[in-house]
Amino acid sequence: MSSSPDYFGEDTAIFANKELLQVSHLPDGDQIIGREEELKNLGSALRPALNGNTPSNVFLYGKTGTGKSLCSKFISRQMMQRAADNGIRAGFAYVDCLQDSTETQAVQSAGHQLNDPDQTEITIPQSGLSTAAYYKRLWDIIENHYDVAIIILDEVDKLESDHILMQLSRAVESGKLEDSKLGVIGISNKIRYKDDLNERIKSSLCERDYVFPPYDANQLREILYSRDDAFVDDVLDQPVIPHVAALAAQEHGDARQAIDILRYAGEIAEEHGDETVREEHVSLAQEKEEQNRIAELISKAPTHTRYVLLALAFRVQQSTDSAPEIPNKDVYETYQHICEQENSDPLKQRRVRDLLNELEFLGIIKQDRRGRGRGKGGYTVNHLVDEPELVLRACKEDPSPT
DNA sequence: CCTCCACAGGAATTTGCGGGGT
DNA sequence: ACCCCGCAAATTCCTGTGGAGG
Structure with missing residues (x-):
């Protein structure tokens, strides 16, 4: 770092609550912008789970940063809480198929997330088991410790085999699960993905599908404004947020990208010791966002x-x-x-x-x-x-x- | 228009790893 | 302690291919 003797720096003059600018930050219900329709749809698909019945399987389409993952995690979490109020044991697993692109890895990851080793006395090793063995443990966990489980498969199109879709969709009818229910939320960037699936999977997994449109500049602006509490009052130059929103809207309407750029702009202003975040920081931030995106991709x-x-x-x-x-x-x-x-x-x-x-x-x-x-x-x-x-x-x- | 070559990429095979079963 | 299994990565082997030069 720099030669500054104070390694923690001054009290930050820019950020008040930086956490709000983490992509992983899950906002409260009224802070999800422009996705009311989508949330309502998801909610109605999962509604049966609240009473321990089988939820509808859902497929979501839309480009990156259109809120697909956010909405599905959000709704799954709500479902868990509401179900718990009804005395239903519910859980969900979020599998990023970009990271876990093989059937085994995906099943492993789902099992790992649903598993609570202290309670279940089942262990899920990182690797080493056959695919069938991972499935067996997953079924055991769900059957014995949950009434309803939701498995979110993000970026399903990155999966090398759709065998897992078959397995999950057939879990109940093939007798793998007897008392417990399982719902699947599939998320894909490719609109056409569904067409490539075979009829069996299509009919059982795509009971409902919804398309998430890109955010327009207005929505992006609202999203950014909704998180501007992350900054100290009045440090954001008035044109900064509209500018970032316009940049991101121009590219793909990607909210993640917009938030990243805004955060970087703040960080850059901070590093420069500036007291306000100005437009000049934004273009630097855009460059940094680009670099980080690549770094993240190749780090995996x-x-x-x-x-x-x-x-x-x-x-x-x-x-x-x-x-x-x-x-x-x-x-x-x-x-x-x-x-x-x-x-x-x-x-x-x-x-x-x-x-x-x-x-x-x-x-x-x-x-x-x-x-x-x-x-x-x-x-x-x-x-x-x-x-x-x-x-x-x-x-x-x-x-x-x- | 036909040929021919260097490269593309499919398929089969080997290697290495992590973890079971006995 | 031993052997064995399944998977993914890497390697080996091979056939297919397009278009400039003949």
């Missing part, structure tokens, strides 16, 4: 994926072209150099191709097929979506925790 990725991305970023940076296209082979060469520096055995080309495909899937890079010819063969070229400097900084940032 294995070391070599990061090397591959680094290799591409280096090539792009060195290129004089304004829109550089780097062939896979060149990326691989640079990647080998990086591995040498890092004292780590390079993966084979085949694997690196797969890693590049994964990076494209994460939306960090774009790929294109390029011309072939006699004696040349065909090849794939890679572009960075963001600025190479941002990527490089993001890669360096986290020295891998876990």
Whole structure:
């Protein structure tokens, strides 16, 4: 950090309650903006659970940051409390399928969240069990300790197999669960996801589906204003919130992004020792948000994926072209150099191709097929979506925790 | 228009890990 | 203590492919 002798800094002149700007912050009911309709729909789908009956399964669609996860967690929590008032044991598990993308991991995660080892005397190890064994423990937990359970599958489209959907939807009829009820909330970014599912799953899991539209600039503004208690009174320049809202609305109507940018703007003002948050902080904040998004994506990725991305970023940076296209082979060469520096055995080309495909899937890079010819063969070229400097900084940032 | 080559990517196989059962 | 299993990551092996050069 800096050479300041006071490591805690001055009493912050900017933030009064920063927690309000955490994305994970779950607001009280009247603070969810612009999603009244959606909450009402979800509520009616889960209503049967309040009396220990089977809730409807729901599918939610919408882009990131449109409040899908927020609303489903919020409504599930309310359901738990209301059910408890009725003497019903209810619980829910929130599974992020982006992190837990295999069937086993997803089942493990759900079981882990619903499990209370002190009470159930069942343990859910991180790994090592067969998929079937994880299922068995999950059913045991639900059957013995809950009357109703809700499993929220966020980003279901990232699941590699839809087998788990089949299992969950059939849990009751196949006799896995006898007394307890199970509801599933599926969340997807892709509107078309449902079309790819087979009829069985579709009919049982998609009893209801709702689309979450992006927030418009007005709603984003309201959302930001609803959280402006996070700041000390009067430190926000009047145009800041509208500006952030407009930026985010322009991109994807993503509330998470808007909140992040606002928070960063505050942090940047704080670091500069400024007394107010001004528009000039906002553009810096936008850049930082971009960098952090990448850092977060790659922090979940294995070391070599990061090397591959680094290799591409280096090539792009060195290129004089304004829109550089780097062939896979060149990326691989640079990647080998990086591995040498890092004292780590390079993966084979085949694997690196797969890693590049994964990076494209994460939306960090774009790929294109390029011309072939006699004696040349065909090849794939890679572009960075963001600025190479941002990527490089993001890669360096986290020295891998876990 | 046909050919031909270097690369793409599917499939099969191996390796490594974490944790059961006996 | 031992062996064994299932999974994911990595590797090996292989076939398919598009379009510039002939």
